[in-house]
Amino acid sequence: MYTTEMSKNPTRQGPSAAEPPELLEAFEARVANDEFIEPKDWMPEAYRKTLIRQISQHAHSEIVGMLPEGNWITRAPSLRRKAVLLAKVQDEGGHGLYLYSAAETLGTSRDEMLDALHSGKAKYSTIFNYPTLTWADIGAIGWLVDGAAIMNQVPLQRTSYGPYARAMVRVCKEESFHQRQGFEIMMRLAAGTPEQKAMAQDALNRWWWPSIMMFGPPDENSPNTAQSVRWRIKRETNDELRQKFVDVTVPQAESIGLTVPDKDLKWNEARGQYDYGAIDWEEFWAVVKGEGPVAKERVKARTEAWEKGAWVREAALAHAAKQAARRQKEAV
Amino acid sequence: MANEKKNEWPLWEVFIRAKHGLSHRHAGSVHAPDADIALRHARDTYTRRMEGVSIWVIRSSDIAASDPADAGPIFEPAESKVYRHPTFYVVPDHIKHI
Ligand SMILES: [Fe+2]
Ligand SMILES: [Fe+2]
Numbered sequence: 001m002y003t004t005e006m007s008k009n010p011t012r013q014g015p016s017a018a019e020p021p022e023l024l025e026a027f028e029a030r031v032a033n034d035e036f037i038e039p040k041d042w043m044p045e046a047y048r049k050t051l052i053r054q055i056s057q058h059a060h061s062e063i064v065g066m067l068p069e070g071n072w073i074t075r076a077p078s079l080r081r082k083a084v085l086l087a088k089v090q091d092e093g094g095h096g097l098y099l100y101s102a103a104e105t106l107g108t109s110r111d112e113m114l115d116a117l118h119s120g121k122a123k124y125s126t127i128f129n130y131p132t133l134t135w136a137d138i139g140a141i142g143w144l145v146d147g148a149a150i151m152n153q154v155p156l157q158r159t160s161y162g163p164y165a166r167a168m169v170r171v172c173k174e175e176s177f178h179q180r181q182g183f184e185i186m187m188r189l190a191a192g193t194p195e196q197k198a199m200a201q202d203a204l205n206r207w208w209w210p211s212i213m214m215f216g217p218p219d220e221n222s223p224n225t226a227q228s229v230r231w232r233i234k235r236e237t238n239d240e241l242r243q244k245f246v247d248v249t250v251p252q253a254e255s256i257g258l259t260v261p262d263k264d265l266k267w268n269e270a271r272g273q274y275d276y277g278a279i280d281w282e283e284f285w286a287v288v289k290g291e292g293p294v295a296k297e298r299v300k301a302r303t304e305a306w307e308k309g310a311w312v313r314e315a316a317l318a319h320a321a322k323q324a325a326r327r328q329k330e331a332v
Numbered sequence: 333m334a335n336e337k338k339n340e341w342p343l344w345e346v347f348i349r350a351k352h353g354l355s356h357r358h359a360g361s362v363h364a365p366d367a368d369i370a371l372r373h374a375r376d377t378y379t380r381r382m383e384g385v386s387i388w389v390i391r392s393s394d395i396a397a398s399d400p401a402d403a404g405p406i407f408e409p410a411e412s413k414v415y416r417h418p419t420f421y422v423v424p425d426h427i428k429h430i
Contacts, residue, residue: 090376109340316366319366324366
């Protein structure tokens, strides 16, 4: 999620000297008026750069996100669960593709983005650098990780850049089954044998904190948030979204008899929201820097898949070129 | 380095007819080496939930588009021609079926 700010230092956000003030002003006015910006419209360089970074990180997250779950497809406990998981993982691949296409409308190329991912230069959501140790992790991911992604993606359906917003509309339509199938897995395990319930609780214990970190650093440490909100690239801040997620998820856990692993968690009557404990941001930044338990494995799996597929891509291009040449010859 | 395209498959725009009676509508794009594979990729990417009964693909580079910066001069001539709309004409209330 996918779209959290993952660079610690603010990028250059001021208007560049070369940008005509009247164009900039017209752009700001359109955005403030909730109009959509389309690919060929004039836009400030900083807006374009921020979007390319955000959309490509989002795309990478969808693609890398296939790995922890793909890991369990062959070991799903029933044919039903296997078919469901396969469909979910395929959807995530689709999400990655919608997003790469949206980023390409801003002038970057697919190759360039994939290179950045494979060379380890590009960031993706920290959540996927944790391992999936048991079947319950598949439940926890659908319920919590997709749940957090939905929370983040719903407002993005109205983000100011048209192609990104349209990709999000499609993604959001597909996400809700992801979350429900995950919750269903947790619900069944929680109602099962003591061992099954313990497995569900253990998964919740391990995925809770990484999930709420998915919303990114607190607002005061999120250098680009203000600009992104003003440009309607982001529609709600990290902390607002995190709070919403906690508020809807805690009662869900309670309803299936699981305990959220936060001793400071309690309902705050005055605020009408939950108070939650302090988040370990050192861990977050370490994982961002690629120190997650399985970060190297993830990038390696991606790179290998890409390299092993090279001959297919080349053969398909050669075939297309040959067919085109033949058609041209026949036409003469 | 920006924009470097080493050997990537060309981009195709995908149009899908949601059901018979509707026109094809832009759904998104895919990369593919040729039209056959573009159609397959379009199916896998954009119709996993019965979203369509027919797909068109066209190479993105074959699309000619108007420039948004020219939207004024292109579309402005229609703006003043209100007489192209039925509401421009006043018909007394007692005249029916018109
Ligand atoms: Fe997704
Ligand atoms: Fe998902």
